[in-house]
Amino acid sequence: MTTIFIRTLIVYVILLSAMRLMGKRQIGELEVSDLITTLILSEIASLPITDSSIPVSHAIIPIVILLTFEVVSSSLLVHFPKIKNLISTRPTILIRNGILSSTQMKKARITADELISELRQQGISNISEVQYAILEQNGKISVIQKPEYRPPSSKDMNIKANDGGLYRIVIENGYIDKHGAKESKLSDGDISNILNEEKISLRRVYLMTVNESGEAEIIVKDEK
DSSP states (O other): OHHHHHHHHHHHHHHHHHHHHHOHHHHHSOOHHHHHHHHHHHHHHHHHHHOTTSOTHHHHHHHHHHHHHHHHHHHHHHHOGGGHHHHSOOOEEEEETTEEOHHHHHHHTOOHHHHHHHHHHTTOOOGGGEEEEEEOTTSOEEEEEOGGGSOOOTTTTTOOOOOOOOOEEEEETTEEOHHHHHHTTOOHHHHHHHHHHHTOOGGGEEEEEEOTTOOEEEEEOOOO
């Protein structure tokens, strides 16, 4: 039992390190090559865990090789975009100026139900409202409405919008987030002052965020 635990822990750490080095793009938006790599990694990683007769090195070496290949291929795609056509799909326009392309739908193997469902999830009920619907390389559908159907912006209404900047987590579940506090340029004393003004103790705070203008938003824990 101890041996299985240790072997699992070793493989987990190696895989976690590999995924971190691969970057957010590979983790969050899997393309064809990324999906293949992920499937192979999961298969390789399971071998020494399920079969104690297989050395852990038999998983580590292939993982390192795949990681190296993934990093090198990603670098090549940046410098030589034409290679992307060989190992990846290209974006496909499904709707253009309110007109649905049945040909592109068939090529992409997407049904009308699937497309309409995606439009509904983005708050669009009619295909005629869509300027472009594009099937991206990661399988997601990007939808751009026609100008007359887009919500008016503050610029369109000649309203000056106040932008307080990015909100950062300063307190989470009763504990001060040191990284968030540092990024917000707040000391422990500054945070205490904010809480004192609101008459809230630190342990009662579920979430506190502060934007770049110093404006704080506080959510207290549910009372038992």
